[in-house]
Amino acid sequence: MNTAELKQFCTEVRRDIINMTANAGSGHPGGSLSATELMSAIFCTQMRIDPKNPKDPNRDRFVLSKGHCAPCYYGILAELGFFDKAEFQNFRQLHSILQGHPDMKKTPGVDASTGSLGQGVSIATGMALGAKYLGKDTKVYTILGDGECQEGQVWEAFMAANHYKLDNLTVVIDNNGLQIDGSNDEVMSLGDLAAKLKAFGFHTIELADGNDIEAVVAALNEPTTPGKPKAILAHTVKGKGVSYMENQVGWHGKAPNEEQRQQALKELEG
Numbered sequence: 001m002n003t004a005e006l007k008q009f010c011t012e013v014r015r016d017i018i019n020m021t022a023n024a025g026s027g028h029p030g031g032s033l034s035a036t037e038l039m040s041a042i043f044c045t046q047m048r049i050d051p052k053n054p055k056d057p058n059r060d061r062f063v064l065s066k067g068h069c070a071p072c073y074y075g076i077l078a079e080l081g082f083f084d085k086a087e088f089q090n091f092r093q094l095h096s097i098l099q100g101h102p103d104m105k106k107t108p109g110v111d112a113s114t115g116s117l118g119q120g121v122s123i124a125t126g127m128a129l130g131a132k133y134l135g136k137d138t139k140v141y142t143i144l145g146d147g148e149c150q151e152g153q154v155w156e157a158f159m160a161a162n163h164y165k166l167d168n169l170t171v172v173i174d175n176n177g178l179q180i181d182g183s184n185d186e187v188m189s190l191g192d193l194a195a196k197l198k199a200f201g202f203h204t205i206e207l208a209d210g211n212d213i214e215a216v217v218a219a220l221n222e223p224t225t226p227g228k229p230k231a232i233l234a235h236t237v238k239g240k241g242v243s244y245m246e247n248q249v250g251w252h253g254k255a256p257n258e259e260q261r262q263q264a265l266k267e268l269e270g
Contacts (some may be wrong), residue, residue, distance in 0.1 A: 001042075001044050001045070003213065003214055004038065004042060004268050006041065006045075006213045006217070007213055009034050009040055009044060009079060009215060010037055011241075011268055012055075012075070012079055013036050013039075013040060013072060013075035013079060013108045014033055014036055014073070014075075014240075014241045014242075014268050015074055015265060015268050016071070016074055016075030016078065016079070016085070016088060017029055017032045017033060017071040018242070018256060018261055018264045018265060019035070019088055019261070019265075020071045020074065020075070020088045020091040020098075020266070021071055021091075021255040021256065022255055022256050022257070022258065022260075022261035023088060023089055023091060024091045024092040024093070024255060025255050026073065026092055026100070026253075026255050027070075027071055027091070027092060027100065027253070027255050028068040028069055028070075028252060028253045028257065029071065029239065029242075029245060029251055029254075029256065030176075030178070030238045030239045030245055030249075030251040030252045030253075031066060031068065031069045031145060031176065031238060031250070031252065032069040032070075032071040032072035032075075032175065033072070033238070033239050033240045033242060033245065034174055034176040034210075034211070034236040034237055034238045034239065034240050035066070035069055035072050035143055035174045035236070036072055036214050036240065036241070037210065037211050037212070037213045037236075037248045038143055038172050038174055038210060038216055038232075038234055038236070039064075039072055039073065039076055039143060039242045040076055040213070041213060041217050041220055042062060042141045042170075042172070042220065043062070043076050043080060043215040044080075045061075045217050045220065045221075046060070046139070046141065046220050047060040047062065047139070047141065048060045048139070049080075049109070049215075051075075051077075051081040051082045051108075051109070052139050053084060054062075054108045054109045058136070058138070059138075060138055060139045060140065060141070061111045061112075061124070061138060061139075061140045061141070062111055062126050062140075062141045062142070063111060063114060063120045063121070063123050063124040063127070063140070063141070063142040063143075064102055064112075064114055064120060064142075064143055064147055065110045065114060065117070065118075065119070065120025065121045065123075065124070065142050065143060065144040065145075065148060066112075066114075066117065066120070066143060066144055066145035067101040067102055067114030067115040067116075067117075067120060068100070068101060068175065068253070069135075069143075069145070069174075070098070070099070070101055070102050070114065071091070071098065071101055073110070074087075074088070074091070074098050074107070075106070077108070077109040077110075080109075082107075082108045082109035083097065083104055083107070083108050083109075087094045096205070100115075101113070101114060101115030102114050102115075111127075112124070114125075116147060117145070117147075117148040117151055118151030118152070118153035118154050118246045119153060120142055120144070121142050121144055121153075121154055121158075121171060122153055122156070122157040123142075124140050124141070124142035124157075124169060124171075125157045125160050125161050125164075125166065125169060128140040128161070128164075128166040128168050128169035128229075129160075129164050129166060131168055132165075132166065132168065133163065137168075138168060139168050139169075139170070139171065140168060140169050140170070141169075141170045141196050142169075142171055142172070143172045143173075143174055144169070144171065144172070144173050145173075145174055145175065145176075145179070146173055146174065146175040146176065146177065146179070146190060146193070147178075147179030147180070147184055149173065149188065149190055149193065150184075150187070150188045150190070158171070158197070158200045158201075158202070158229075159200060161201075161202075161229040162200055162201030162202065162228070162229060165227040165228070167203075167224050167225070167226055167227055167228055167229060167230070169229040169230070170220070170224075170229070170230045170232065171202070171229060171230070171231045171232070172231075172234060173231065173232070173233050173234065173235055174210065174234060174236055175193065175210070175234055175235050175236060176235075176236045176238040177235075177238070177247075178238045178247070178249045178252065179249075179252065180249075180252045180253060182249055183249070184212060193197055193233055194233050197231040197233060201228060201229070202228060202229050202230065202231035203224045203225045203228040203229070203230045203231070204230075204231045204232075204233065205219045205222060205230070205231070205232045205233070206232075206233045206235075207219055207232060207233065207234040207235060208235055209235065209236075210232075210234025210235050210236040211236050211237055216232075216234065217269070219232045219234075220232070238251065238252070239251050240269055241267070241268055242263075242264040242268070243267060244260070244263070244264075264268055
């Protein structure tokens with residue numbers, strides 16, 4: 001995809017996020033919208049995947065460590081043809097293939113079941129280590145929330161990724177500055193996160209605008225240092241693309257009503 005096509009893809013995914021959460025009357029639109037460019041760039045420009053063969057053993061892997069942002073994940077998978085968009089009507093419903101958090105046993109294209117914050121990055125680290133052990137060229141990508149980085153298990157995974165020289169692992173942090181209880185600084189300050197990632201041995205790239213698709217693609221394409229895992233610290237806007245949601249902590253885990261849905265869709269059309 002060229003830049004214009006990627007931007008249009010992101011717009012469609014944002015529309016999917018709004019429709020899914022509005023249909024269900026629940027979900028997590030804020031962090032899904034902030035991560036749209038990050039996840040779309042990974043799937044559309046980096047990963048070796050085949051919607052017709054989602055379990056291909058030679059595919060690259062993706063783990064949504066911030067599992068509550070499943071609407072973004074599902075939107076991307078549907079746009080790429082892993083399943084029909086008609087499934088959006090069943091989002092967060094009993095027995096649906098689209099649960100509130102990703103379920104690898106139900107959803108085509110999902111490589112790991114996630115939801116308990118901090119665990120996804122450990123799964124991704126294990127996948128990358130397994131690929132190294134088997135001599136495969138598999139690349140592994142994972143997206144974390146910034147609030148999630150308050151979990152100790154995250155730093156254990158980072159330490160392991162460096163120790164085992166997992167240069168086939170790319171960790172992306174969606175740094176929108178807000179979590180369910182308020183701002184990161186209010187809840188538990190992360191300090192100089194870029195400096196910490198470097199200290200933990202990551203080839204670290206910091207993006208001033210993680211919602212700039214061109215900047216995200218460039219960061220993903222930047223060659224990593226051999227023997228070092230890559231980390232992209234992307235500063236994003238929670239609720240990006242929907243005016244009344246942007247930088248509003250209240251939209252972390254609240255669905256739009258019908259009037260709000262229509263306003264959001266109208267803004268995204270523009």
